[in-house]
Amino acid sequence: MQSTGFNRPSAHRSWYARPGPSDLPPLLAGAATAVGGTGVLLALTGSHSPLRGPFTLFFLLAAPGAALAVLLRGLEPLGRTLASIAGAIVVNMLVAQGMLTLHSWSIQGGIVTISAISLVLLLRCATVEPIKT
Numbered sequence: 001m002q003s004t005g006f007n008r009p010s011a012h013r014s015w016y017a018r019p020g021p022s023d024l025p026p027l028l029a030g031a032a033t034a035v036g037g038t039g040v041l042l043a044l045t046g047s048h049s050p051l052r053g054p055f056t057l058f059f060l061l062a063a064p065g066a067a068l069a070v071l072l073r074g075l076e077p078l079g080r081t082l083a084s085i086a087g088a089i090v091v092n093m094l095v096a097q098g099m100l101t102l103h104s105w106s107i108q109g110g111i112v113t114i115s116a117i118s119l120v121l122l123l124r125c126a127t128v129e130p131i132k133t
Contacts, residue, residue: 032058032062035055035058035059036055036058036059036062036063037059038051038055039051039052039054039055039056039057039058039059040056040059040111040115042055042056043056043107043108043111044108044111056107056111059111059114060088060092060110060111060114061085061088061089061092062088063088063114063115063118064087064088064091064092064114064117064118064121065084065085065087065088066084066118066122067117067118067119067121067122067125068083068084068087068088068091068121069081069084070121070122070125071121071124071125072084091114091117092114095110095113095114095117096110099113
């Protein structure tokens with residue numbers, strides 16, 4: 001009798017394997033991007049959602065923090081994490097202080113400014129070669 005060509009899936013095939021711990025960082029990065037993007041979208045459109053505040057705050061801390069973490073990739077993980085969190089807070093404070101000093105404070109302006117600074121930091125990382133020691 002001839003075989004039908006259907007085989008039962010074996011446990012060693014990669015597409016049937018369970019997700020492991022190595023799959024977690026890309027998943028967390030995607031979730032963080034979605035949360036930050038949602039916060040920006042809710043803030044720029046002026047939505048009255050209760051998630052607007054927490055998601056926007058997450059973006060305002062995560063965007064410059066991630067950009068600074070990429071810049072500081074030569075440090076150890078704990079030092080890089082602490083420095084990028086502190087740097088993100090400093091960037092946010094400097095943007096707020098500058099906008100208040102110029103009497104041009106707005107939520108949308110602050111978000112756009114933080115986005116632009118984070119983008120410039122990330123582009124600098126992509127265009128400049130790391131120093132080899």
